Amino acid sequence: xxxxxxxxxxxxxxxxxxxxxxxxxxxxxxxxxxxxxxxxxxxxxxxxxxxxxxxxxxxxxxxxxxxxxxxxxxxxxxxxxxxxxxxxxxxxxxxxxxxxxxxxxxxxxxx
Amino acid sequence: xxxxxxxxxxxxxxxxxxxxxxxxxxxxxxxxxxxxxxxxxxxxxxxxxxxxxxxxxxxxxxxxxxxxxxxxxxxxxxxxxxxxxxxxxxxxxxxxxxxxxxxxxxxxxxxxxxxxxx
Numbered sequence: 001x002x003x004x005x006x007x008x009x010x011x012x013x014x015x016x017x018x019x020x021x022x023x024x025x026x027x028x029x030x031x032x033x034x035x036x037x038x039x040x041x042x043x044x045x046x047x048x049x050x051x052x053x054x055x056x057x058x059x060x061x062x063x064x065x066x067x068x069x070x071x072x073x074x075x076x077x078x079x080x081x082x083x084x085x086x087x088x089x090x091x092x093x094x095x096x097x098x099x100x101x102x103x104x105x106x107x108x109x110x111x
Numbered sequence: 112x113x114x115x116x117x118x119x120x121x122x123x124x125x126x127x128x129x130x131x132x133x134x135x136x137x138x139x140x141x142x143x144x145x146x147x148x149x150x151x152x153x154x155x156x157x158x159x160x161x162x163x164x165x166x167x168x169x170x171x172x173x174x175x176x177x178x179x180x181x182x183x184x185x186x187x188x189x190x191x192x193x194x195x196x197x198x199x200x201x202x203x204x205x206x207x208x209x210x211x212x213x214x215x216x217x218x219x220x221x222x223x224x225x226x227x228x229x
Contacts, residue, residue: 008151032216043202043220044154087153091216097167099144099216101153 003027004090006102014110017078021105023088024070027098032091033064033071037084038104044087047073075107083109113137115221117203123227129191132224136184136205143180144218145188146202154202160186161208193228200225 006023013019025033033050048055050062050071061074075082085104092098116135124130136143141162146154157176159167162183171178175194180186190197204218 004153034217043222044218045220046217049217099156099159099167101146101155103151103153 001026002103003098004088004100004102006086006088006105008103008105010106010108012108012110013078015078015080017109018074018076019078019107020072020074021086021107022070022072023090023102023105025090025100026069027090027092028066028069029092030069030090031093033062034089034091035060035062035071035073036087036089036101038087039084044101047086078107078109080109080111083107115203115205115219117201117221117224119224120222121225121227123229124193125229126195127192129189130193130226131187131189132201132203132226134186134188134203134221136186136203137207137219140205140207140219141183142206142208142216143186144204144206145178145186146204148200148202148223150199157188193226195228198226198228 004025035047036044037047038044048057048062050064052064054063059076063072085106087104088102090100118133143160145157148154157171158178160180178188200223202220202223204220206216206218
């Protein structure tokens with residue numbers, strides 16, 4: 001089992017819809033969490049950090065559930081330009097620090 | 112502000128040949144990362160530098176891969192000899208991490224080097 005897992009999708013939703021996907025992690029010592037966005041054949045770019053209390057940035061909301069060991073990303077009023085792969089990233093800062101990317105969830109917004 | 116610069120953008124070589132990638136991080140960023148990304152997968156960390164020191168190279172295949180970051184700025188990643196399975200995109204990223212700062216490890220990626228081994 002991978003330490004960080006994401007549903008690969010693709011999620012195919014109409015413009016204007018709300019879509020959510022999760023990322024589960026297996027190591028409870030994980031400490032920091034991020035969502036990155038990667039367009040086809042481009043580099044990953046930071047979308048948002050994920051804070052314990054949850055955080056919102058415009059149409060995007062990120063949540064952390066430490067008890068169940070997952071983070072989520074909610075996109076409201078989806079736009080065509082939201083079509084991309086969304087990567088979750090998990091950090092551990094222990095003596096053997098680890099940075100682990102999930103395999104990504106592919107999102108496709110249709111007109 | 113200039114972003115992370117990588118070169119070359121594309122490289123095609125025959126197996127058993129050596130290859131090197133170069134990365135210039137964002138000015139002032141003390142942490143530098145090299146990743147490998149295969150099609151349909153997330154980036155896999157190969158090595159992480161804090162200044163000149165390699166603090167995590169546990170995923171670097173040391174029999175054929177090597178990296179250096181002289182003077183704590185630019186970095187090179189080398190493969191010798193390359194194998195067919197090394198075909199991938201090699202991404203470099205950098206971040207500014209200062210002790211005491213709340214926000215750490217926000218990584219900025221370069222455009223990557225797409226390696227094809229024939």
